[in-house]
Amino acid sequence: MEDTYFLMKIKDASIYIKRDDLLPFSFGGNKLRIVTKAFEDMERRGCDEFISYGSESSNLNRVAAHMARSRGVACTVIFKKGRGAHEPYNELLVKESGARIVYCEGSEVRAAVEEELRRSVRDGHRPYYIYGDSNGRGNEACLVEAYVEAYEEIRDFEAKSGISFSHIFLASGTGITQSGLMAASILHGDDKKICGISVARSRDRGREAIRENMSSYMRDGRKTEVKVPAASEIFFDDRFVKGGYGCADQELSELCRQMMKGYGLPLDTTYTGKAFLGMRNIIEEEHIKGSVLFIHTGGLPGVFDAARDIMLS
Numbered sequence: 001m002e003d004t005y006f007l008m009k010i011k012d013a014s015i016y017i018k019r020d021d022l023l024p025f026s027f028g029g030n031k032l033r034i035v036t037k038a039f040e041d042m043e044r045r046g047c048d049e050f051i052s053y054g055s056e057s058s059n060l061n062r063v064a065a066h067m068a069r070s071r072g073v074a075c076t077v078i079f080k081k082g083r084g085a086h087e088p089y090n091e092l093l094v095k096e097s098g099a100r101i102v103y104c105e106g107s108e109v110r111a112a113v114e115e116e117l118r119r120s121v122r123d124g125h126r127p128y129y130i131y132g133d134s135n136g137r138g139n140e141a142c143l144v145e146a147y148v149e150a151y152e153e154i155r156d157f158e159a160k161s162g163i164s165f166s167h168i169f170l171a172s173g174t175g176i177t178q179s180g181l182m183a184a185s186i187l188h189g190d191d192k193k194i195c196g197i198s199v200a201r202s203r204d205r206g207r208e209a210i211r212e213n214m215s216s217y218m219r220d221g222r223k224t225e226v227k228v229p230a231a232s233e234i235f236f237d238d239r240f241v242k243g244g245y246g247c248a249d250q251e252l253s254e255l256c257r258q259m260m261k262g263y264g265l266p267l268d269t270t271y272t273g274k275a276f277l278g279m280r281n282i283i284e285e286e287h288i289k290g291s292v293l294f295i296h297t298g299g300l301p302g303v304f305d306a307a308r309d310i311m312l313s
């Protein structure tokens with residue numbers, strides 16, 4: 001079996017799926033590609049403590065903790081304090097990994113990152129914060145590269161199969177993944193529509209972040225002659241957020257349940273479920289025909305969080 005394959009028809013569109021959730025380390029996902037890039041960068045810079053930040057159900061923190069542990073690198077993960085009734089499986093996995101854990105409120109992230117950077121130096125380390133500075137900026141180009149590279153796999157699939165995707169759908173949070181796909185598509189002169197379905201952010205905030213990510217990437221690679229699309233040209237649909245990060249409703253839970261039962265496809269309600277729901281609606285609204293690619297960006301531990309909530313409710 002291939003990692004990219006035909007999944008189902010939705011109206012006149014043939015949906016193919018790229019299973020990045022099955023990448024072979026720590027439940028895979030887009031964060032595995034992104035964290036792998038960051039570890040390479042950390043080594044290049046001669047740093048020796050990895051610092052990560054994410055929500056309580058963060059896939060990033062999980063992959064970072066596992067990669068650090070497996071390479072014998074010191075690791076601190078900063079969690080935004082959760083409000084959920086249950087401890088997410090990702091948080092349990094991080095605890096189990098032995099990483100140092102710090103909790104903070106969403107409004108105190110910068111202070112928490114600065115404190116950890118100072119503490120790390122006091123401990124005799126050279127810290128590396130995945131997002132760059134304590135405002136979460138400066139490392140965009142390194143992280144975006146992960147999906148510039150992944151885009152080549154999509155092109156390889158197209159070349160081998162003779163199938164050409166008009167649209168690529170994916171769950172979009174910080175927009176790093178979408179920025180990489182868009183940057184690669186532009187650099188190749190392809191006219192694919194890269195369609196981000198927001199998991200939390202408003203359309204304006206999402207579009208602006210993606211524009212900035214792409215600009216940083218082009219600047220870093222000295223490709224300043226490449227025109228980055230205006231915010232209004234960036235596809236970032238916030239109609240399927242369901243009230244905010246981690247929020248879900250009956251429609252979304254039911255879709256995840258049906259996809260698991262009917263297609264053996266695990267989707268969580270925080271990321272990939274929202275993206276799939278958005279894709280389904282947009283294909284129907286816009287009468288999209290032909291071949292469409294859905295990127296499964298991972299988050300498998302969250303599938304079990306959702307199952308616990310859905311099936312016990």
Ligand SMILES: *Cc1c(COP(=O)(O)O)cnc(C)c1O
Binds near residue numbers: 172176271298299
């Ligand atoms: C983080 C994450 C996303 C969003 O990726 P960004 O690059 O932040 O936009 C999508 N899906 C899953 C499963 C994730 O963990």
